[in-house]
Amino acid sequence: MILDLQNVSFGYSRQQTTLNNVSLSVRPGVSVGLVGESGSGKTTLLRLMLGLVRPTSGTIRFGDQNLDPGNGTFMQRYRRSVQPVFQDPYSSLDPRQRVVDIIAEPLRSLRIPGDRTQAVADALEAVGLPLDAMRRYPHEFSGGQRQRIAIARAIVAGPQIVLADEAVSALDLSTRIRIVELFKTLSEKLTLVFVSHDLGVVAALCEEMVILERGQVVESGKTRDILASPTHPYTQRLLASIPRMPA
Amino acid sequence: MTALLTIQGLDIRAGDKPLVSGLSLSIRPGERIGLIGESGSGKSMTAMAATGLLPTSIRVTGSIELDGQQVVGAPDKTMNRLRGAAAAVVFQEPLTALDPLMKIGRQIAEPVRRRLEREGGKVSKDAISREVRDLIDKVALPQPERIINSYPHEVSGGQRQRVAIAMALACRPKLLIADEPTTALDVTTQAEILKLLDQLVRETGMALLFISHDLPVVSQVVERVIVLKNGVAVEEGAVNTVFGNPQHVYTRSLVEAARLFDEALGATGS
């Protein structure tokens, strides 16, 4: 078990609880999808897992240690191991930075030794972008390509876990399928945690699923099993609402 | 039966860039057509051109006949009369489609009043108020009093979209153009809105032009589809035919992608 959340609750204010008693475990090599609609708390859950906010109650353990956002040394190690990919390819890249600097930022800030240019080149290759992308600026790329750049930034430090927050929701169908394929390839070497409202994408990528409704986990387990026979009424409603292709 | 909307050889250009090239399509009363395309396909442009809503810096050539009236080159006055009566539009983003500073009741009342004035009937406060409540009921919005007195940000996204649909219906249009109406909504809300649209279109006998990039969504509400790629129509036909046996390589790639996600979900009705 790499990342383990136990009875985590979070509220931005005393009256408002965004997450209520959430427990989930991320096991090495087992990709997991966090499924929820708006108001489910999935974004907050992601921010907790990224160490951007502290839980109001409950524990988050990474390996054998507690996730403590205040502990600088711990966070350095944690950030190297857990990296995010965000939803909007147009706001997740600094428009005034060259691609090479964008991708190399984790290497620089986390003080990772080694040839930075080579590491960036390897990352670009892994995401299917040409090397000459390094000298260019984000605005020269399409949405799908930008997302690849964001993914390159996420994997350049060799993380154990990649947390993707609706990482393909803003993409066209034909681009979406290619990025999903990229995630699938990458998930062979790292553990993927994929937050999405789109069950189709989660089903294509994740072995396991956690269904969230209004800040609580209503169902979790193997994707195949949940899809075949969902137990919780919310899951059933969710599955029934998904528009299907005509036979 | 004459077509409600006939587009022939439509070309839309912005400067040197062609956005739509040589598009032709026709919609007969009561027909439901889907316009499928990804970003940059020109699908929204076509809808805007059909209602004369494109800015003057964008050049439109070709023929667009809406309810017998030529739209290309038509003065704004003519178009104002046509809009609402001939065609009404429901947009993608419910948050920006409604005026944030005006109560919902007033916003729905506006197109109602305009329509009553247009028809020359009695335009009393009571008549308007009655119709507003009637529309709110038609789009299955609960607690009409609360809705009427709320501001857009006080109700949910799905409810806002229902309000937008109510406003479109208020015009009693012959053609309803829905441009990605459910894309910004949750899955469960989307299913409800699609069902609502389906029901309303059947009840009123309106024609429907449904624009979307989402193949399974489109297949829920339309009979015929037109696939656009970079402003060019690459395939057209009955929904089941085009999705079941796509001819064009682009359509095939879209259908394959959609089926991939669909199949990952397992058998239907599980």
Next chain:
Amino acid sequence: MSPIETSASTRERRHSLALTVGLALVALNLAVAVLTLFWTPYDPLNASGGRLEAPSLLHWLGTDRLGRDLLTQLMIGARTALLVGTGAVAIGAAIGVSLGILAAFATRLADDVMAATLDILIAFPTLLLAMLVVAASDSASLWTAILALGLAISAIVARLTRILAKRVLRLDYIVASRTSGTSWPGVVFRHVLPNIWPTLSVNFALQFGLAVIAEASLSYLGLGAPPPNASWGRLLQEAQGTVYTAPIGAIAPGIALVALVIGMNLLADGLRDIADPTHGRSR
């Protein structure tokens, strides 16, 4: 979708013309100002000709009421204007940007207090503020004027920086930078400042123009730098009495003032395009 201008090429052409003119005007003033450090046609302090002489080959713009060469005075005026403009903007930027960034990170309460304070300061006309500072200090000097104007400018810059920084801080790439392990100061220098710079630099250029005019106003009122620091404002004030008999005395500094300020404003537009790698193109 934003409507694309059909006359994009015309717009570009007009733009580069403005930039060239702006650059030329500012460069001219700068060249003249630098030149005065080494050489002026005549001694600015002492008479070198008769009183109120008309323009001649000896004195290209004639002489003032004390017989001093007008061209020399004008040239030194350029030096004063540029010094004050640059100095005031530099001080205003240094203080303003720092305060603005701090305000952007401040908690709700502190931020509200800061915003309110800035709003009150901005409500004072720049000139009035400057006059208050000059009056409060013992003697009027070039540096007093620069400081005074700098403080007035800093309030406006702080307000603008705060808003721009807050907008940037909400974007995903800031979160991405944090999760890459970058510290908050790192985020500010690497991501926030570069992204607010295009808009800020335009504002700086505009403030420069305002500072130059403000200094001229201070000098006109007798609150500016005393001789030997010639100022176009003082020249205008001295030329008041003789504007009908020797109009060149008022026309020359007037044109100089206008030329520099317009030049800077034109440059401001061009600056923004240069500083922004996307060159106005979005998505």
